[in-house]
Amino acid sequence: MAKVALENLGFRYPGASSDTLVDLSLSITDGAAHALLGGSGTGKTTLLNLFSGLLTPTSGAVLFDGVDVSRVRGRERQVAQVFQFPVLYEGLSVLENLAFPLRTRGWKPDAARQRARQVAKRLDIEALASSQASSLSLFEKQLLAIGKALVRPDLALVLLDEPLTAVEPRVKWQLRTLLREVQKEEGTTMLYVTHDQTEALTFADQVSLMQNGRLIQTGTPAELHDLPDHEYVGHFIGSPGMNLVPVEVRDNRLICAGVDVGDCEQANGTNYRIGFRDSWATLSVQEDPTGLPASVQSVRLLGTQLGEPQGHCRLRLGSTEIHLLTTTQVEPGQAVQVAIPRYLLFQDGKRVATYAG
Amino acid sequence: MNSLSKPSAVARLTLWAYCLYLILPLYWLLTMALRSNQDILGSFTWWPTSFTLVNFAEVFTNPVWRDGLINSLTYVVLNTGISILVAVPAAYVFSRFRFLGDKQLFFWLLTNRMAPPAVFLLPFFQLYSAVGLFDTPLAVALAHCLFTVPLAVWILEGFMASVPKEIDEMAALDGHSFGVFFFRIFLPLNRAAIGVTLFFCFMFSWVELLLARTLTASAAKPIAVVMTRTISASGVDWGLLAAAGVVTLIPGIVVVWFVRKHLVRGFAMGRV
Amino acid sequence: MQANQNRAWLGVLPVVLIVAFSGVIPLMTVVNFSVQDVLDVNTRFFVGFDWYREILRDQRLLDALGRQLLFSATVLAIEIPLGIAVARAMPREPKGRGWGAAALLVLLALPLLVPWNVVGTIWQVYARPDIGLLGHGINALGIHYNFSQVSSHAWITLILMDVWHWPSLIALLAFSGLTSIPNQHYQAAELDGASRWQVFRFVEMPRLRSVLIIGVLLRLMDSLMIYTEPFVLTGGGPGTSTTLLSQYLATMAVGQFDVGPAAAFSVLYFLLILLLCWLFYTAVVKRDLEQDFARQGERAAHE
Numbered sequence: 001m002a003k004v005a006l007e008n009l010g011f012r013y014p015g016a017s018s019d020t021l022v023d024l025s026l027s028i029t030d031g032a033a034h035a036l037l038g039g040s041g042t043g044k045t046t047l048l049n050l051f052s053g054l055l056t057p058t059s060g061a062v063l064f065d066g067v068d069v070s071r072v073r074g075r076e077r078q079v080a081q082v083f084q085f086p087v088l089y090e091g092l093s094v095l096e097n098l099a100f101p102l103r104t105r106g107w108k109p110d111a112a113r114q115r116a117r118q119v120a121k122r123l124d125i126e127a128l129a130s131s132q133a134s135s136l137s138l139f140e141k142q143l144l145a146i147g148k149a150l151v152r153p154d155l156a157l158v159l160l161d162e163p164l165t166a167v168e169p170r171v172k173w174q175l176r177t178l179l180r181e182v183q184k185e186e187g188t189t190m191l192y193v194t195h196d197q198t199e200a201l202t203f204a205d206q207v208s209l210m211q212n213g214r215l216i217q218t219g220t221p222a223e224l225h226d227l228p229d230h231e232y233v234g235h236f237i238g239s240p241g242m243n244l245v246p247v248e249v250r251d252n253r254l255i256c257a258g259v260d261v262g263d264c265e266q267a268n269g270t271n272y273r274i275g276f277r278d279s280w281a282t283l284s285v286q287e288d289p290t291g292l293p294a295s296v297q298s299v300r301l302l303g304t305q306l307g308e309p310q311g312h313c314r315l316r317l318g319s320t321e322i323h324l325l326t327t328t329q330v331e332p333g334q335a336v337q338v339a340i341p342r343y344l345l346f347q348d349g350k351r352v353a354t355y356a357g
Numbered sequence: 358m359n360s361l362s363k364p365s366a367v368a369r370l371t372l373w374a375y376c377l378y379l380i381l382p383l384y385w386l387l388t389m390a391l392r393s394n395q396d397i398l399g400s401f402t403w404w405p406t407s408f409t410l411v412n413f414a415e416v417f418t419n420p421v422w423r424d425g426l427i428n429s430l431t432y433v434v435l436n437t438g439i440s441i442l443v444a445v446p447a448a449y450v451f452s453r454f455r456f457l458g459d460k461q462l463f464f465w466l467l468t469n470r471m472a473p474p475a476v477f478l479l480p481f482f483q484l485y486s487a488v489g490l491f492d493t494p495l496a497v498a499l500a501h502c503l504f505t506v507p508l509a510v511w512i513l514e515g516f517m518a519s520v521p522k523e524i525d526e527m528a529a530l531d532g533h534s535f536g537v538f539f540f541r542i543f544l545p546l547n548r549a550a551i552g553v554t555l556f557f558c559f560m561f562s563w564v565e566l567l568l569a570r571t572l573t574a575s576a577a578k579p580i581a582v583v584m585t586r587t588i589s590a591s592g593v594d595w596g597l598l599a600a601a602g603v604v605t606l607i608p609g610i611v612v613v614w615f616v617r618k619h620l621v622r623g624f625a626m627g628r629v
Numbered sequence: 630m631q632a633n634q635n636r637a638w639l640g641v642l643p644v645v646l647i648v649a650f651s652g653v654i655p656l657m658t659v660v661n662f663s664v665q666d667v668l669d670v671n672t673r674f675f676v677g678f679d680w681y682r683e684i685l686r687d688q689r690l691l692d693a694l695g696r697q698l699l700f701s702a703t704v705l706a707i708e709i710p711l712g713i714a715v716a717r718a719m720p721r722e723p724k725g726r727g728w729g730a731a732a733l734l735v736l737l738a739l740p741l742l743v744p745w746n747v748v749g750t751i752w753q754v755y756a757r758p759d760i761g762l763l764g765h766g767i768n769a770l771g772i773h774y775n776f777s778q779v780s781s782h783a784w785i786t787l788i789l790m791d792v793w794h795w796p797s798l799i800a801l802l803a804f805s806g807l808t809s810i811p812n813q814h815y816q817a818a819e820l821d822g823a824s825r826w827q828v829f830r831f832v833e834m835p836r837l838r839s840v841l842i843i844g845v846l847l848r849l850m851d852s853l854m855i856y857t858e859p860f861v862l863t864g865g866g867p868g869t870s871t872t873l874l875s876q877y878l879a880t881m882a883v884g885q886f887d888v889g890p891a892a893a894f895s896v897l898y899f900l901l902i903l904l905l906c907w908l909f910y911t912a913v914v915k916r917d918l919e920q921d922f923a924r925q926g927e928r929a930a931h932e
Contacts, residue, residue, distance in 0.1 A: 054816055073360070074819040087817040091835040100831075104822035134835075148821075361828050362815040364718040372718035375711070375796075379736055382755040382793060385762040389754055401765050443643035450640035462641065469652045471902045473854040475875035476895035479662070479882050480655035503651040506644055559742075566746045566857045567879075581744040599754055602747045609742025610735065617734050620801065 002065040002078075002156035004028040004051075004189055009060035011046060020046050021213045024060070028206070031187040033180065035204035037197055037236075043213040044193045048159055051191065053077045064156045078156040080149035084165045086141035090134040094125060094144055097133050098151050105152070119147045122182060139171050146175075150182060160192045164199065176203055197237055201225070209233055226277070231349045234275045242275045243322040244346070254345075257292050257318040261340065266352060275351075276343040278323045283313065284337050285328060291337025292317055296330045383606075389599035397595045412600030422601060425580035428494055429563070430608065432579070435498035436562040437555055440505040444554065448513030449543070453522065463514075466507040474567045477503070485572055496572045497579070501565060505558040512557060516550030552619040559612055580605060656899075662892030680893035689869065690894065693877040700873060701852040704791045709845060711792065712799025713837070717829070719804050737797045749861025752790040756862075776863065780870035783863045787871055790858060795848060802844040806837040842913055846906055853902050874898055 005028070011021040021043050028034045038044050049055040050062060053074030061068045069077055080101070089097050098116035103109070120126045123143050128136065133144060142163065149158050163179075164172045180203055183190050194200050200207050201221040208218040209232075217229045228234035234242030247256045249272055254264040256274065266272065284291065294317040301311050308327040315322050317338060330336060345353040364372070388405045389397060390412055416422045450456075451463055481500055482491070490496040520543070528538035544551070570582045584601050613620070663681070666674045684690055715737070720730050743751070758764035758775050767774040776786040810833065818828045856875035859865065865872035865880075872880075878898060882891035 052816065052820060054819075074816070075822045077820075079820055081817065081820055083813045083817065085811075085813070087811075087813045089831040089835075091831060100823070101821040104824070104827070361819050361823070361825065362721060362812065364720075365825060368714065368718035371714050375715050376733070376736060379740060379793065379797075381762060382751045383739075385755045386751050389760075397760055401760065403762070439647070443647055446640040447644040450637045454637040454640075456637040459637075462645070466644065466648060468903060469648055471850045471906055472652065472656070472899050473856075473875055473878075473895075473902065475854070475856055475878045475882075476659060476899055477655050478879060479888065479891065480658035483658065484655055499647070499651050502647050506648055510644060563742065564744045566744060567875075571883075581746045584746060584750065595754060595760060598750060602750050602754075605744050605747050606739070606742075609739060613735050613738040613742060617731055617738075620734065620738070620805075 002189060003030045004157050004191070005063040005066075007061045007063060009047075009050065009062065010058050011043075011050060011055065012058045019058070019213060021050070024215050026208060026215060026218060028189060028191065031189055032206060033183050033190045033192065033204045035192045035194065035200035035207045036210060037194060037200040037207055038210035039195055042210045044195075044210060045161065046213075047210075048081075048161055048191070048193055051157065051159055052079050052081055078152070078154060079159060080152065080155055080157075081159040081161065082142075082145050082149045082163045084162045086138065086145040086166070088133040088141060088145055088148070091132065093130050093132055094120060094136070095129045097144055098147050101148060101152055115151060115153070119151050122185075123147045123178065139167055139175070142167055143175065143178075146179060150186065150188065153186075156189065158188050158190045160190060162194050162196075163192075164194075164196075179203070197239075201237070209236065227351070227354070228275070228344070229351050231273065231275060231346050234344070238277065240278060240323045242277055242344075243281075243320075243324075244273045244275050245317055245320050245322065246270070247272045247274050247345075256340075259290070259292050261292075262355070264345070264353070266345070266347060269347075271348050273346045274340065274343045275346055276340050278312070278325045280342040281322075281324055281338055281340040283315075283324055283326045283328050283330070284339070285330065285334070286337070288337040288339065291339050294322070294336055294338050296332050296334045296336060297321070298332055299330060386599050386602050389595055390603045392596055394594045394596045409596075412596045413604075415597055416600050416604055421583055422580065422604075425578055425583035426604065428573070428577050429569075429579040429581065432494035432497040432501070432569070432577070433559060433562045433608075435494060436501045436505055437558040439498060439502055440509045440558045441551065441554060443502075444506055444509035444513055445544070445551075448510050448517050449539075451510065451514045452517035452520075453525065463510075466510055469503055470507045470511075472503065474504075474565065477568065478571050481568060482571055491572060492574045492577050494577050497569045497577065498562070500568045500572055501562040504561050504565075508557055508561065509554045512554050513547070513550055516547050516553075520546055549619045552616050556612060556616045556620065560609075563608060659892045659895045662888050663896050665889065667888055676889070680889040681897070684890045684894050684897070687890075690877060692869070693872050693874050696870075696872065697853065697874040700787070700791075700855070701849065703788055704795070704852050705845070705848055707788070707792050708796045708848060709799055709841070712796040712844070713803050713841075715796060715800040716803035716807055717833070719800075719807075721808055734801075737800055740794050740797050743794075745857035746861050748790065748794050749858045752786065752793070752858075752862050756786050756789075778867055780867055783867060783871045787859055787863065790862060791852070791855070794858065795851075798847065799841075799844045802840040803837055806840040807833060810836050842910070846909065849909060850902055850906055853905065 006024050006026040009021060009024040010019055012019045024047070036044055036047065046055065050057055050070075053069075053072060053076075057070050061070045063069070064077070089100060092100065095113065095116050098119055099107075099109075099112040102112040102115060107115070117126065117129065120129055123146065125140060125143055125147065128140060128144075133141065136144065146160075146163065149160075160179075164175060167175055176199065182188070192200065192203055201224070205220065206218060207221055207224055208215050209224065210216065211232060217224060217233050219227070224233060224237050228237065228242065231242075231244055235244065245256060247254055247261070248270045249255075249264050249266045249268050251268065252264055254261045254272075254274075261274075283294075294315040297314045297316055299311045299313050301309060302325075303310060309329070310325060310327050311329075313324045313326050313330065315324060315336070315338065322338075324338070328336075342356045344351050345355070391405050391408050391410070393407075393409050393411055396407060396409075451459065477500070485491045485496040485500075490499070524542065524546070525538065528542055533542070566579075566581045569579045573579065573582065580601065584598060584605075664675060664677060666676045666679075719733065740748070753761075755761045756764045756776055758768050764774060764776070774782055776782040814832050815828065818832055823831070854875055855873060856879065859871055859873060860876055860879075863871045865876050875898075878891060878894055881887050881894060
């Protein structure tokens, strides 16, 4: 396995009028599981193809263990890939499929078969070893495709392109857990591409979020959730996304919906917004001069928290809509006060300050 | 995109060589058509040194040739029309219903495609004479149905079977009558299939000669037969023969040009 | 269900009627002829299988059968691989499908749309030693070549003509099969380090199987039925050296008007084609089904 990096990588399709990927820099530690998260059309697949050698960067470089491989053919890159739909040699047996990438690399038949059996055993498809790949179920096929990608011990990087798309929801978690276990055991460097944040955040050590051909933030799942660099990250990650409320900075005070919320060292202006998760703010029905006035729009009961019923509340605060988790019982139409002890401050979309209590 | 799906240099060379192999006889036919018979027999030249349109003028003005061309096109169009008309409902039934003897019937239809035309020389002559169709384009069209109808059913069934049955049920739930569903919804869905079927019916009817020759005498003589009968008249007029050959290529080129986009897709989706 | 069955039969009725008219009635006539001796319109004798016995002893027919099998085997052995090779060399990406690719497609399809006698004419004009490009060219190289006098030359020309006429069918079928292979399969093979041959063997061939079965079946039956092209090109000669089954049958039926033997021959001829197609189909398709069953059984045993 290898340390994988991108250096100021840029890419433009021949004949296109704008760049698909712009100035990407990224470093993935050896043996780490890294997720690439982004909506459709953000350039994820293009980036994947640059890693696998299908495309050559227009500028910058792809580095494996510090060596520039940008111009190395796919077959010589020590990369394997799992696709959205199982890509197998349908006419070959499970074992022959697993041994295939080894046999092409000059492994002796016995050694290849032994390694193939080992992988089949780990993925619990040993019983199917001599079945023809075309006779497997979709789930078994994708499992085999994953096995085929993991079979070479000398790989630098394994690419996974939305590998759970075709799998039934029922077994998605099972496959993801298995993948993660094997990744840890074998110390495989993995790049997992998805548009599904739950998959990305539960699978990876580090997650990079992409937007419009740029990497906008890389960090642990917790960092992306609690410390987004951009409003976009805060909004994209989490369900619901981060609450964003316009504020004004006036003479070192932060004014939100006409109420003074606290100190602020930023320059005066109205191009600010505060961001907070639904669990960071509290709600009260009593009069509170420091609280922000809001009105309840809808309440949905989620369950109980320490014996008290917990609800998810949609509120109108000034001209924006916010979401809160609360144990206080409220009804739609009711006027309430919101206190926000913990929040992030964004200026023109970028995070400039953090307040915690 | 990928080097493995890109043809290798050897493969490209094979393709070019094969194209050359296809073109050379056609090139030669064209040069022959553009030379007078005396010129052809007089001296051998690799490329035409003198051009003449005499041969083409003869083919297009002499009523024998012109009628031959019209006769051919008449039975081809008749055949294609009949084939589609009877094959569409049958293919729909085969793709949608299970009924007593359906598999046997389907297989029996296909076996007709395997019957050599030479086998039918004698009976066809008798049969069509008996019903008074001998020497009419309709006789040839019906005879060709023996090959084109099974093929048409086969191709159409393959396409129609891949159209989900839920569409039928949804149309019924929406309160459409069967006729409205079939003509407004179902057939337009199978446009490509019908295009491919037209191509194949046209192809097999246009290129066949043995039955066409047996079932016609003078009035309905197809152009291909006019060609064979001119050879034996008084020596061979190579220039004229070649010009007639060139003319018979034109309908094929026109048809394939119009269906070229459907051709590959149609092949891939359907049975054929 | 009963109503459904009735409606179903209504739908297939036109096809049954038209094929019965153009297929069944004539075929019954042929069978009828094959067991009778027709002296004139009113005088017929039932002769049982006499005609069948007679034609099976006909040495000229057996020779024609031998030539027919050799011809079909040769052209299939050339045309199937050639068609696949041509299909693999065609540009597959959408951006490669511009004007040139359209022209290529038309050129490939063109031989399929040439009337069969014109195919013969084209090759006659092309291969004649006096006026033909090919014939004159070969002789100009100092090699004696005359397909209307030398049997082996006639054979070679016949094969060359069929190899001009038909590989396009296989090529178009195979090409449509290839275009349906998603690009990911090639990408995976590249990362697996597969060679071109392995890609052909393990990625492309399995995907081409069903179209190729159809292609081989069509070519098998059509090559066994071939009549018009050799009739125009060589007329079966020199001598009878290129007389194939259909031509011998036509000579017998129309030329000599031997109705009884010709009918018996026709029946056997039809059965031969059915048999060969059935053999090919079962050999290929049944073997696969058996393998599938065996594997399923194996799997069931594991579970």
